[in-house]
Amino acid sequence: MTQYANRSIVLAARPQGAPTPQDFRLQQGTAPEPAEGQVLLRTLYLSLDPYMRGRMNEGAAYAPPLALGSVMVGGTVSRVVASRHPRFREGELVLGASGWQDYALSDGADLTPLGDIARPSYALSVLGMPGFAAYHGLLHIGQPRAGETVVVGAASGAVGAVVGQIARIKGARVVGIAGGADKCAYVVDELGFDACVDRNDPRFAALLAAACPDGIDVYFENVGGAVFDAVLPLLNDNARVPVCGFIAHYNERELPPGPNRVPLLMATLLNKRVRMQGFIILDHYADGYAAFQRDMGAWVAEGSVKLREDLTDGLEHAPRALIGLLEGRNFGKVVVRVAE
Amino acid sequence: MTQYANRSIVLAARPQGAPTPQDFRLQQGTAPEPAEGQVLLRTLYLSLDPYMRGRMNEGAAYAPPLALGSVMVGGTVSRVVASRHPRFREGELVLGASGWQDYALSDGADLTPLGDIARPSYALSVLGMPGFAAYHGLLHIGQPRAGETVVVGAASGAVGAVVGQIARIKGARVVGIAGGADKCAYVVDELGFDACVDRNDPRFAALLAAACPDGIDVYFENVGGAVFDAVLPLLNDNARVPVCGFIAHYNERELPPGPNRVPLLMATLLNKRVRMQGFIILDHYADGYAAFQRDMGAWVAEGSVKLREDLTDGLEHAPRALIGLLEGRNFGKVVVRVAE
Numbered sequence: 225m226t227q228y229a230n231r232s233i234v235l236a237a238r239p240q241g242a243p244t245p246q247d248f249r250l251q252q253g254t255a256p257e258p259a260e261g262q263v264l265l266r267t268l269y270l271s272l273d274p275y276m277r278g279r280m281n282e283g284a285a286y287a288p289p290l291a292l293g294s295v296m297v298g299g300t301v302s303r304v305v306a307s308r309h310p311r312f313r314e315g316e317l318v319l320g321a322s323g324w325q326d327y328a329l330s331d332g333a334d335l336t337p338l339g340d341i342a343r344p345s346y347a348l349s350v351l352g353m354p355g356f357a358a359y360h361g362l363l364h365i366g367q368p369r370a371g372e373t374v375v376v377g378a379a380s381g382a383v384g385a386v387v388g389q390i391a392r393i394k395g396a397r398v399v400g401i402a403g404g405a406d407k408c409a410y411v412v413d414e415l416g417f418d419a420c421v422d423r424n425d426p427r428f429a430a431l432l433a434a435a436c437p438d439g440i441d442v443y444f445e446n447v448g449g450a451v452f453d454a455v456l457p458l459l460n461d462n463a464r465v466p467v468c469g470f471i472a473h474y475n476e477r478e479l480p481p482g483p484n485r486v487p488l489l490m491a492t493l494l495n496k497r498v499r500m501q502g503f504i505i506l507d508h509y510a511d512g513y514a515a516f517q518r519d520m521g522a523w524v525a526e527g528s529v530k531l532r533e534d535l536t537d538g539l540e541h542a543p544r545a546l547i548g549l550l551e552g553r554n555f556g557k558v559v560v561r562v563a564e
Numbered sequence: 565m566t567q568y569a570n571r572s573i574v575l576a577a578r579p580q581g582a583p584t585p586q587d588f589r590l591q592q593g594t595a596p597e598p599a600e601g602q603v604l605l606r607t608l609y610l611s612l613d614p615y616m617r618g619r620m621n622e623g624a625a626y627a628p629p630l631a632l633g634s635v636m637v638g639g640t641v642s643r644v645v646a647s648r649h650p651r652f653r654e655g656e657l658v659l660g661a662s663g664w665q666d667y668a669l670s671d672g673a674d675l676t677p678l679g680d681i682a683r684p685s686y687a688l689s690v691l692g693m694p695g696f697a698a699y700h701g702l703l704h705i706g707q708p709r710a711g712e713t714v715v716v717g718a719a720s721g722a723v724g725a726v727v728g729q730i731a732r733i734k735g736a737r738v739v740g741i742a743g744g745a746d747k748c749a750y751v752v753d754e755l756g757f758d759a760c761v762d763r764n765d766p767r768f769a770a771l772l773a774a775a776c777p778d779g780i781d782v783y784f785e786n787v788g789g790a791v792f793d794a795v796l797p798l799l800n801d802n803a804r805v806p807v808c809g810f811i812a813h814y815n816e817r818e819l820p821p822g823p824n825r826v827p828l829l830m831a832t833l834l835n836k837r838v839r840m841q842g843f844i845i846l847d848h849y850a851d852g853y854a855a856f857q858r859d860m861g862a863w864v865a866e867g868s869v870k871l872r873e874d875l876t877d878g879l880e881h882a883p884r885a886l887i888g889l890l891e892g893r894n895f896g897k898v899v900v901r902v903a904e
Contacts, residue, residue, distance in 0.1 A: 473827040482822015487813040493842035495625040502833035
């Protein structure tokens with residue numbers, strides 16, 4: 225069989241605070257050969273997502289931590305380059321989880337054939353895990369009704385952009401929060417949000433309040449920090465807060481300084497009868513993925529949901545791209561183009 | 565008509581931190597006479613409850629603040645002493661909201677006839693607002709299943725005691741938290757909880773963990789503070805946290821010192837897929853009170869739900885009793901016996 229050079233990026237050290245390039249290591253190797261029932265995959269696109277920061281830590285969260293020296297995990301779009309599996313043929317595109325490497329083996333159980341998908345990288349965003357997280361969290365926990373106000377942070381990012389576009393489809397008034405005037409302009413002009421507030425503006429809290437004259441009925445939490453603090457006093461009675469993530473805290477080595485705002489959060493939950501609920505999208509594939517695929521496929525086809533991608537060329541630049549994502553320096557869904 | 569001397573206790577000053585006797589003022593007056601369609605009520609029992617502390621503050625929470633000089637609010641069991649209302653006859657007992665005074669007028673809209681109730685003061689606790697809060701919060705938000713672990717704070721208090729007894733009826737394993745060995749003994753020996761942990765014990769967090777070997781599936785939040793901090797790491801996947809109150813914080817003048825534990829709470833909600841939901845029981849009378857009355861009436865009649873009362877004799881001692889309640893010095897439901 226053909227021998228392929230295989231590069232992989234492994235976790236070299238556990239980050240102390242923000243990851244640095246030294247926390248990653250590029251390894252050179254040779255792609256393995258598929259056994260009977262396996263396929264060899266060539267990575268075309270690698271998805272970079274905020275959850276990856278948590279997997280680099282020592283303590284287990286909802287998934288066990290990544291061992292030092294392991295290949296960084298991640299969703300991928302790949303081409304089957306060799307198949308000894310009856311369901312997959314050479315040349316076809318699949319969605320999988322090869323992680324940060326050029327080649328990987330699979331027994332097919334974790335692969336989804338992509339068929340003639342118009343834009344394969346969308347399988348990592350709008351049509352994939354981030355899109356499903358946005359769809360499930362907004363519709364099943366947030367439950368926006370027409371005319372309500374929905375607020376979402378990281379509004380030009382993979383999850384936030386989709387949350388806002390679905391909320392618009394459902395008839396809500398949608399206010400985004402994003403870091404910078406260019407992102408805010410994109411969110412309003414291209415994605416059709418009703419408003420977007422720049423979280424870097426020193427008047428941020430006042431601007432958010434002004435953008436939500438009727439308060440906030442659904443806050444899709446994927447940011448935390450100062451954004452959450454500004455949202456809290458604006459929540460309406462019976463507001464819903466799906467908790468999908470909180471990127472503002474992922475690089476923190478310890479809890480931020482006081483005061484302890486938990487009593488204020490509790491008082492708000494009580495006085496406003498707020499429901500706040502965390503979810504991990506991996507739990508919901510069995511029950512909810514089919515409905516998501518059907519709805520989102522239609523919305524993407526008709527052009528009512530779209531997403532800007534922030535493409536980085538070359539696997540070797542994946543660490544830098546993840547570091548930038550965690551600092552909010554990306555503009556759109558972060559995807560590494562590993563091969564054509 | 566007979567003229568009745570009427571004492572009332574008004575809000576004299578807004579408490580700075582814990583209320584003091586100087587924040588209340590006893591006023592002497594004369595009971596008003598009922599007009600056509602009104603009744604004059606003689607207060608027999610006055611309920612004291614933690615929510616009253618919030619009503620003494622300036623800022624509005626779920627209800628407008630009490631004006632300075634106003635009679636302190638509160639649920640009451642009263643006898644009708646004069647009636648010009650077709651639905652009420654002199655001598656009958658009613659549940660109402662006369663507040664902290666000997667006599668009050670009512671047009672009947674806020675009154676519930678108590679009929680031949682065996683223990684009238686129970687209309688202020690097990691069979692009234694605290695019992696309904698326990699019932700609604702536990703069953704509609706907490707949704708305990710048989711075999712799950714339910715934890716509740718202030719377990720010898722009006723709400724906590726009822727939460728635990730209902731959870732036992734539903735087949736859950738119930739762990740109470742209370743302040744002191746005597747309260748813990750009562751909670752286990754008299755109320756039938758499976759265990760109770762003394763929150764004043766220096767090993768509290770470790771003892772709670774030991775009492776919950778299978779983690780916590782439902783935490784009924786009515787305490788906050790160090791109790792909530794100890795509960796947080798024990799929550800299981802898909803735990804539910806009804807938020808009914810947080811007496812530990814009611815007397816705080818400002819947020820407690822850091823670190824800010826909100827990111828830890830967020831991480832727990834996310835990683836454990838926790839649902840946390842505040843509720844105000846006043847919202848649920850129209851939809852849920854009938855079912856509560858039916859179920860709780862049966863449980864009390866058969867002896868499967870009961871409650872110790874902490875009786876104070878004399879309206880003039882109500883301020884001291886409320887101050888003690890907010891410091892956890894009561895043992896059972898706090899009721900002021902205003903008249904026989």
